[in-house]
Amino acid sequence: MNKHLKMDAPQPRVLDETRQGILGKGISRTEGPKKVSGSATYAGDNHPDGMAHGVLLRAGITKGKVTGFDESAAQKIDGYVGLFHGPKFIRNNAQGMADEAPVQPDCEVHYHSQPIGLVVAETFEAARDAALAIKVSYDEEGALVDPKSAPQEDQGGPDVGDLEADMGRADVTVDEIYTTEAQVSAAMELHGSVAQWNDGKLLLQSSLQMLKFNRNEIADSLGIDPENVRILAPYVGGGFGSKLGIGADAVSAAIAARDLGRPVRVIMPRQTVFDAVLRRTETEQRVRLGARSDGTITSIGHDDLVSNLEGEGFAEPTSQASQFLYAAPNRKMQQTVSRNHRTPSGSVRAPGEAVGMLGLEVAMDELAERLGMCPVKLRLQNVPERDPDSGVPFTAHSLTEALKRGAQEFGWKDRKANGARREGEWLIGMGVASAARKNMLLPAKARVTLDGDKAVVETDMTDIGTGSYTIFAQITAEALGLPIENVEVRLADTDYPEASGSGGSFGASSTGSAVFLACQSIREEIAAKCGANDFTLKDGQVTAGGKTTALSDLLDAPLSAVGEIEKGQTSEDHLSSGFGAHFAEVAVNEVSGEVRVRRMLGVFGAGRILNEKTAKSQLVGGMIWGIGAALTEEAAHDPRTGHIITRDLANYHVASHADVPEQIDTILLEERDDYANPIQAKGVGELGISGAGAAVLNAIYNACGVRVRSFPATPDKVMAGLDAM
């Protein structure tokens, strides 16, 4: 018995009628004890017998051809096994959902430090040494690495009304350029793979987010049938987009392992992760806002220049949120992609919103300032009734409530004029920004098997810290009326039904819906066995017609069902998005330009919350990424070679404990999104970062009157502003 649902119409709120009372509860992560005791095994923790160690060899030039490898010095190293390279090696990680091999450039080099080969040895120490000992010769060509001077492609974008004419008529306008530097995911787990072959079949243990796509990507790269690939990724040490597609570690390990007839492990050193894993592009954004003096916005323009390497289809969708966040009859958003030879770019947590909302929401603060209007009120006044581009209605939409509730809880009314609040050499200010992240539904399948009062969930979905193990157990326990301990969740094995994978905040709601549909199918079978349509399931017992029976007595054989979800008409005739509001209070040191975040509050509407504890953790995590984007994160490129200079965690500054205040709180609004999916949930993984950094940047302005438009707002930029005043 399987159940398939195409989301063509709003679905009933079945999970509000069930009785177990476990869904939504902030229970602790079910896999938590494994993670805190060190027994959760990540890709690089695997160590099959006879395993050899591989270290990636990387190009020492930016553009050109490899003409030869001199192995003579490496061959003298004890334990040296060999060098692998050739036409199947990939240039960079596959883009999210590519489902096919990334560019395989053979001997060509397209960016500095591109993986060009794999050095294998008996030990990691010998492999590392040998990689340094191999001399590579090149035919070097000139490379363009500056996004401003490299060739640019016009990618178009929405163009409605007449923005230019309206900007000329508007009472108040903002027309400013905002820039963001390149950023990286910097997941704590290094990208790595262990590959082994058995009877022509590849077993790959790798740090990946989307296994059904990854299987096809690796198979296509190697030129083998996907049926002969099995991927396992039960624990993934963070992804944030960087592990959406397969990387050079996986392909090179598989090639070497096949050739050597023994398992091979390849783990990228941190520097290689910076060099060769897709980064977030730098952006240059021109934001134009026009408004009447009463605060009604009439024009929104958001043009952007981003960059990527030739052959990469991804372009950071910078203006994604600007397209539906506020109403305005005149709208123009033009994207331009620079084709240059920096490390290629791809998805990093909330591609689009994470940087686009810095530009838009700081511009909104500037507009409020020029209108002499409260920034919260300006936003409230311009919340659209319908999607301004398509005219379709929104599903559950909590922006207004989030702004009002947040302003009240944060104490927004105590916000002072710019520079008016001082504590010694510290100037204190508050800032606000809206949050929005479009919600998506991806095809997903999951199998649930109920045996007596115990259930097993199986799907190739990953848990990259997102709580999949826990929330799927909660959905199953709720739908089937079981104690949570009676549900076992098995994930991230390509032998299981194909899930959505983790990415774009769609994992929990897409694959969670598939789990729910499988449970629905089982519920229907239980109903048939009871001979009643009206029944309740709780604590492993079924009650129907006044009679209570233990499930283990009712069922004489296990019930198994695969649930399958796909998007349908509701995604055409409605726009579903998470919304929220960020509030930040910062202190700016007038001597050093240092900015300290003192407290933050995020208020979010994201449909049904599946687990209050893990949802809050993800949202707070996103808000802290906002602190990093606003203040410290910057992947700087060498202007000569395009090579990332800040290529380790001492030079690329992710937020640390000391950067994060004790008071960083979230409020989750009660919401159900009936048009999104049958569990009425929306994603939370990226909503927390969307707009968060802008609240910090706007607070800097309120604190000291310095408007930084080049992000991150490092002390030198704040100081320059203070000096100019």
Next chain:
Amino acid sequence: MTVNGEERSLDLDPRTSLLDALRDDLRLTGTKKGCDHGQCGACTVLVNGRRINSCLTLAAMHDGDEITTIEGLGAEDNLNELQAAFVECDGFQCGYCTPGQIMSATGMLNEAAEGMPSHVSADLNDGVDLSDAEIAERMSGNLCRCSAYPFIRKAISSVATKEAAE
């Protein structure tokens, strides 16, 4: 050397870091590699009771030393107080930096109990009150990209408060 109370004898390449010896030779993979440069703290272990980055020291330098790794604290079905507090407070998401955070916190609580001041201590000689700011300062060598920081500190604080009361 002694690892988690057990005497271990190893014949290693002299270039082997303590981290790689633990992971690859002793197969104690709870200790994680996040940067191999002492920048992230994922590899934190205790050496003779003091927390160190095991990637920044060679195994050969620890002849006779006593090493404690995450496996030496409490097993999955027998968590110690700090491990249980991390689970309860959701002091992790992906779990990769977690062994390092817990080992670092273990070392840090010992340091505080010994009265060692930090950069943010108001007084160098007046004992340590483990406020959130003190814990944040002392734990800043341990990065968490999921950014579970507030929840990690809540977990540590709950154990510190309990210890102080005892």
